[in-house]
Amino acid sequence: MRRRSAAASTLAHHPRALESGRLYLEPLGVRHAPDLFDALADDELYQFIPTEPYASVDALAARYAHVARGPIAEGERWWNWALVVRCDPRRVIGTLEISIDRDGTHALLAYALGRESWGAGFATEAAHAAIGELRSTTNIREIEAFIDSRNARSIALVERLGFTRKGFIANADYFKASTSDEVVFALALREDNDAETQGR
16 A cells, blocks of 8 residues: 655645544644633743743633644644543643654644643653654654653653653753753654655
8 A cells, every 4th residue: 555645735734633542632723722821821831941931821822823823834743733622522621732843854843831730741652642643654664742841740751651762952942941852752653664755
């Protein structure tokens, strides 16, 4: 059976809705801003990233509207989901993002989870679902995560997912009066010879 083309132009601009054991992964939109504003308001979530909590629901909604429009760069894709608890659909606990490069072969993983939902395995479960979607519907060969070296919780998460250390970037950034070093993690989704384009 022929695989679909690896070119990013063949990929959907927006992700499909997904499900996992305890979560709905809904394509992220403005409608999620009111629920996520409270979930993502804790300063501790931003300790290791160069951003701050959004000042208002309207500001967060504007951000999600921008995300839904997608990147300016032709061929790139932003697949963003809101994480909704299946047994309580009014409970929106975080977000997960897959950024796909313009040639459709590599992606970046990012996530944010409300503090009250930490330690329950929700982020791992959501990432498993998203990675499974990449394996089954794209020709992406590798997915990476860039993580502040001080962020032990996030490092443990990607290691549970099977990511391995690929590199280290000293002085990657400077924010909140501190230098940030980054560890680069990678997960191979398929070997190069498994990602043939159609018609070869």
